Amino acid sequence: MQQRSNILVVDDEPSNVQILAEGLSDDYDITVAKNGLEAFNNAQNFQPDLILLDVGLPDVDGYEVCKLLKNHDATRDIPVIFVTARDDDDDELTGLTLGAVDYVRKPFCMSLVKARVSNQLELRHKTQLLADLAMLDGLTAIPNRRHFEVEFEKSWRFAQRKQRPLSIAILDIDYFKQYNDIFGHLQGDKCLQTVAKKISDSLVRPMDFVARYGGEEFVIILLDSDLDSTIKVAEKIRKGIESLCLKHEYPTSNSWLTVSIGVATIVPQQGDNHKELLLQADKNLYHAKSMGRNRSAQA
Numbered sequence: 001m002q003q004r005s006n007i008l009v010v011d012d013e014p015s016n017v018q019i020l021a022e023g024l025s026d027d028y029d030i031t032v033a034k035n036g037l038e039a040f041n042n043a044q045n046f047q048p049d050l051i052l053l054d055v056g057l058p059d060v061d062g063y064e065v066c067k068l069l070k071n072h073d074a075t076r077d078i079p080v081i082f083v084t085a086r087d088d089d090d091d092e093l094t095g096l097t098l099g100a101v102d103y104v105r106k107p108f109c110m111s112l113v114k115a116r117v118s119n120q121l122e123l124r125h126k127t128q129l130l131a132d133l134a135m136l137d138g139l140t141a142i143p144n145r146r147h148f149e150v151e152f153e154k155s156w157r158f159a160q161r162k163q164r165p166l167s168i169a170i171l172d173i174d175y176f177k178q179y180n181d182i183f184g185h186l187q188g189d190k191c192l193q194t195v196a197k198k199i200s201d202s203l204v205r206p207m208d209f210v211a212r213y214g215g216e217e218f219v220i221i222l223l224d225s226d227l228d229s230t231i232k233v234a235e236k237i238r239k240g241i242e243s244l245c246l247k248h249e250y251p252t253s254n255s256w257l258t259v260s261i262g263v264a265t266i267v268p269q270q271g272d273n274h275k276e277l278l279l280q281a282d283k284n285l286y287h288a289k290s291m292g293r294n295r296s297a298q299a
């Protein structure tokens, strides 16, 4: 079952708040703000699913609040419906141009408000599902490369601000081309799914992150993890995959499937480029391969 949605009602007139809250509280959780600043703070901190926004407010008007919301990453995607006594078409146009999804004129008909709220929440739900899907790798159901890029930049900024170590591990399945040639692509797909799951299961901290980087390559972000800890994690993953005993027939007829991992760590300074960390991990992966595979290597 879908979770109950949370609606932020912004209005300085208690009777309006009461009517809206009473009309909606059977189906939704309601939070109330009585002025523009309170509305903006509430939206940032509590991330409502939808905002019903009055235009005439005692501090900043609703249009300004909408501008603020649309200019901030944390609140940009929250749908806003204006509820206002201004019944001029130009006012409605202003509201919609500022990024509101709908406009309700006072005095309002509660069943119309309910229908509009329900439509917008449904739309938001579908949009979020699509956005989530766009960040997932279709085959392995772990994050994809696009998701990694977003996460990596976030982690980099965090590590730079807090002066904490940030580590990257790039993992590549050994002799995967031969695996596909010997067992076929369907089996190859299963192998990728198994390896993806094993890596995910091996990462224990909530902020640890793994994505399919492409083909048979996976990339792991370990925030606040120094080189020693990262090598331990990499080795745990490498051994874990080896111990799955997935049969391979290359390079010898009684081999198990193995992986090689390149690891790199940095405490990012101003002026450092996050791509360098990736390049370093990639170089180290190459090193692990050239030293005989089934190992991890660090700078």
Ligand SMILES: [Mg+2]
Binding pocket: 011, 012, 013, 054, 055, 056, 057
């Ligand atoms: Mg008002």
